Amino acid sequence: MKQPCLIFIFASAALCLSSVRVTAQGNQATPRTADGHPDLSGVWNGNAASPFVKSEDPLTANLSSRDGTLLNFERDGTLIRRANPNKPLYKPEFWEKVQKLDQNGNTEDPSFGCMPAGVPRMGPPAKIVQTPTELIFLHVSGGAQGWGDTFRVIPMDGRSHTPLADLDGTWKGESLGHWEGDTLVIDTIGFNDTSWLDIGGFFHSENMHVIERLHREGDTLTWQATVEDPDVLLRPWAMSTRTLKLNPDPKAVLAETLPCIERDLSHLVTKEHH
């Protein structure tokens, strides 16, 4: 009977996939700073890159696609990405707006037009420099992403937020950090309403409040963000946790991101996008 065989294959495949992610996990202890907190400093782009294989026929082979075609790669990847059930829960009066922004992402998504990702869309940093009074986050964009190189400075000196009315809304907002045990918590307010939370038409208001949590265990860093925006959301949105690995190369550098200039929009014939 084929059934038990299939289950075995699925199980071993799943185990196989999950084990790939934790290959490089050593038994390192988490380094700490003089004040006893975990030291988050480091270059955090150590996740295994996709394998590179030379190919005779570009656009088909080596694409992780169902039958090795570019069309399958794009349409399948899009559909699978959109199947992710973790999406923010908007108020009903905004449901159609989210759909419209999503479908028209080529023109509506600020990222497409080389605008910054902002917080929380920019996600965790590629490099962290931790000092006693602040954390410095350095972000780079991978290839073909338009966000560019940027930074965040997170004060850790216990200051309070500027009153919201006195803040000009920006892409990154005003961030303040503090420790809760061994977890770094970043609290940010003071946003513009131009950025999106993520691809998918996920707009937000200027009154958004973002809480990020970073935690280091050995050479693994996790980042998780929760978005509160009662103006547009029915409840806070807990984004999926991202896991980063320390780059073990002590001489690791951050690759400079190419500048973003949008040249394609006037040539697009359909609304397809990733």
Place this chain on the structure above:
Amino acid sequence: MIRRFFCYSLIAGALAVPSAHAQDPAATIKTAEYALGMIRGPQRIDAVSTLEYWGTGSTYAFGQSYRPDLAWPAFKVTYHASLSYAVPAMRVDVMRSNPDGLVQGGGGLPLAAPQRQIQVVSGRFAWNESVPGAGFIPGSTATPDPAARNDRLLQLWTTPFGVLKMAVQAGSRAKVTTEGGATVITFPLSGTLEGITVKATLNVKSQVERVETRTDNPVLGDLVTETTYSDYKDLGEIASDVLFPSHIVQKQGGFPVLDLTITKTDPNNPYVVFPVPDSVEKTPPGPAPLNVETQQVSEGVWYMTGGTHHSVAVEFKNYVALIECPLNDDRAVAVIQAVKKTVPNKPIRYVINSHHHFDHSGGLRACVAEGATILTAAENKPYYEKVWAMPHTLSPDRLAKAPKKPVIEGVGDKRAITDGTRTLELYHLQGSNHADTMLIAYLPKEKVLIEADVYNPAPPNAAPGPVSKESVNLYNNINRLKLDVQQIAPLHGRLVTISDLQRLIGQN
């Protein structure tokens, strides 16, 4: 890195596209999933999660035909469905309007104005909305409808993708056979829909062409719902290679209940959400508890309410005549028990059936089991004899468990029941477009008229609705028959007087 590649090959090998000739259920189901564009990515996973589609056509009021031999009556509709297989949830947003030509039959026909209905199921809950997302929008209403939950979930799981997902879930309980040259996948549902078997027939392209389920119906017994899907296309504005049928026809009891031409789809996993309003979450799931309230109208005449469909019990010297055994076994049994408590030691000899619409005739089988003689319009007799012989195997009711030959007496224009002290007169209602088989009942001494559906008085403080032609027709019949009516006991609504009816239709 190499390990990841190995993993992908392992998965790809295991999930290679199977031969279409395989009778192995898992392989057949997989082929059907491929045919609709569900299996995507090098991981070969089922990537369809949410869906939206729009169409125009007709819905039909099941069980509400004008005459028992006719098809269910039609409404014109614009139809919009959004669903999530992950939650699982579905929102059906329909705008109904009257069909062209002469409008006959029940189910709310004729509509005073085009009517919007939004029906939602989400996880364990079912409710109706005035606007999408009602319950979270001030000024809108979300009304719990727990009894509708299983039907709505079934609607979700009988969509083409839903069928295949459930077939996968059935595992080794799914079977594949060939019928008339076509591949058929049969499998049971699970969870709250346990007990329902789905039969899915594939066309030559391995697309889901026909879906059959059987559920229990109080009148028709094991009721077949047959849905036909045809002309699959990628109808999305943004191409996704996911196919959806452009034509959907659903039949129940042999007649259409839905006929839709799909005009637009979004099968690219659109953003659709189904949050459950607090008011709905607080309502316990399952049908509302049965409640019968008994109110004396006149000496020996009781008005039995407490639900959506009322009954009237009339006491004679040696027996009781019960007007209406509605809905289903449970309601009928509750009413019978209430009658026995109110009028102990007298058998229910006669049960009067107002008309054949299923909501009014659904409890008749329980009354047959009680041993009563059914009085109904003459043209209903052969119909009831035919349908009550159909099997009730899915959920055997009282009559199925202890079969009895029904005793049915057809009523023409007039029939009277009398024991010398009290008389109950039955008349065929002429000129109604609601049902051709409508009987009204009249107690001449008590001057009480009993009617169903043609005059449903609104609550006392509610604004009166538009005057229905049926209410005017009722009044004309009262005059035609020269009935001296003081009180009216409607089988929907509340006790009123003749002046209430006169006021309503502007005769006062």
Place this chain on the structure above:
Amino acid sequence: MKREIGSLLAAVLLLIAGMPASAHHSVQAQFDLNKPFTVTGVVTKVEWINPHSYLYLDVKDDSGTLKHWAFEMAGPGALRRAGLSRADRGGLKVGDTVTVNGVRAKDGTDSGLIKDLTLPDGRKFTIWTQDPNAA
């Protein structure tokens, strides 16, 4: 719900969730993958930018008219992995003649997506090796 493939889907989604979803139009929203063509022209400009780098060629068409073509290609990182590093690049300079195999733009303009590139000295480089949107 999906009992058997549940763990697999979870593993896949984990992989997806691990990456930020930057917006990007689909290559085939702009280019017709079924319309391959070859063009030889003179390089007038190279732009190393995101999301796509651009190669501009002056091309003489059949009637001798000079047309200005714009080709999308991967960034320098991808070219390096294809074997075309800055030191080796040689002919990818303004004024050099190169031959491009690509697919045409859907809107009919003189533009395309490069599949491979042949330099004046005959070396041929495949530009897209994986995700066409890789740098």
